[in-house]
Amino acid sequence: MKITILGAGAWGSALAIALAPRHQVILWGRNSEVIQQADQTRQHQGFTLPPSLQLSADFNQALAHVNQSDSLLIVATSVAGLRPLSQALKAHSVPNLIWLCKGLEEGSLLLPHQVVQQELGDTLPCGALSGPSFAQEVALGKPCALTIASNFPVLSDLVVSALHSSAMRVYSSDDVVGVEVGGAVKNILAIATGVADGLGLGLNARAALITRGLAEITRLGQALGGKLETFMGLTGMGDLILTCTGDLSRNRRVGLALAQGKPLAQIVQELGHVAEGVRCAQAVQSLSRQYGVDMPITDAVAGVLFDGDSTADMVRRLLARDAKAELN
Numbered sequence: 001m002k003i004t005i006l007g008a009g010a011w012g013s014a015l016a017i018a019l020a021p022r023h024q025v026i027l028w029g030r031n032s033e034v035i036q037q038a039d040q041t042r043q044h045q046g047f048t049l050p051p052s053l054q055l056s057a058d059f060n061q062a063l064a065h066v067n068q069s070d071s072l073l074i075v076a077t078s079v080a081g082l083r084p085l086s087q088a089l090k091a092h093s094v095p096n097l098i099w100l101c102k103g104l105e106e107g108s109l110l111l112p113h114q115v116v117q118q119e120l121g122d123t124l125p126c127g128a129l130s131g132p133s134f135a136q137e138v139a140l141g142k143p144c145a146l147t148i149a150s151n152f153p154v155l156s157d158l159v160v161s162a163l164h165s166s167a168m169r170v171y172s173s174d175d176v177v178g179v180e181v182g183g184a185v186k187n188i189l190a191i192a193t194g195v196a197d198g199l200g201l202g203l204n205a206r207a208a209l210i211t212r213g214l215a216e217i218t219r220l221g222q223a224l225g226g227k228l229e230t231f232m233g234l235t236g237m238g239d240l241i242l243t244c245t246g247d248l249s250r251n252r253r254v255g256l257a258l259a260q261g262k263p264l265a266q267i268v269q270e271l272g273h274v275a276e277g278v279r280c281a282q283a284v285q286s287l288s289r290q291y292g293v294d295m296p297i298t299d300a301v302a303g304v305l306f307d308g309d310s311t312a313d314m315v316r317r318l319l320a321r322d323a324k325a326e327l328n
Contacts, residue, residue: 002071028055030059069095079104080106086115098127099126130183145234187251192314194244224291257270282305
């Protein structure tokens with residue numbers, strides 16, 4: 001199958017590496033110097049690139065590669081880059097489209113599929129690929145499980161046939177909203193868990209944050225039209241556990257650094273990669289208030305990131321909440 005991946009960051013590169021041995025894959029990046037160097041050295045993002053993987057900084061060439069009905073275009077930008085890239089796709093014939101980004105668009109508070117629909121309409125076969133997966137492990141061929149969420153069954157079948165392998169299990173879902181909400185909110189909760197770990201609050205506190213965090217994801221997701229069972233699966237509970245506990249989690253590292261007293265600007269600079277939970281916290285907080293959904297952990301994280309609250313204030317706020325029934 002012919003596959004083009006737009007976005008040569010860690011996740012896009014890792015997926016390209018995983019797919020290149022079985023498919024004709026082009027990995028596109030906008031920085032021609034970076035792409036040229038990667039092509040020459042066959043090293044990129046800390047990964048060794050397989051000989052069969054083609055690199056390109058030519059947008060038109062990358063899109064021409066996937067203009068057939070059984071080809072696949074994968075967008076591996078951040079949520080912030082999804083709209084401008086979708087706008088650029090209007091001039092091209094795109095038969096099948098999926099995206100990897102997780103979060104909400106700042107300002108509009110839209111989920112990724114809503115951004116794509118605004119720019120490209122609602123007839124293009126498209127969907128979100130999500131689930132618990134660190135780029136480094138995918139690039140090394142370690143096992144993972146993902147979900148393709150789409151309202152187009154033919155697209156879901158295409159993605160499953162292309163990506164499913166001995167190391168990558170791919171499941172399908174028609175709950176695009178639920179899958180995207182899980183992928184967005186779990187990054188915020190990973191920051192909270194990193195703070196708790198950094199403050200030495202213990203494994204009991206971590207388990208409590210993850211469990212109550214899942215309740216927040218579920219409340220918001222159902223308010224937006226997501227299905228309850230989605231949040232118990234790979235893109236809800238699974239992705240949440242991985243991001244909150246894994247040492248490779250960028251968002252968890254943000255929380256650990258906040259617990260050390262580092263300012264946010266320094267943390268982001270030292271991280272060197274996008275931590276979507278930082279960008280997403282205020283957007284999710286605004287959306288929860290718009291829909292009247294109680295999300296105290298999200299509120300506490302936003303307070304630390306943007307309102308000058310200390311991490312100690314965050315803990316006090318959460319512990320001072322009134323007792324309530326667990327299933328509320």
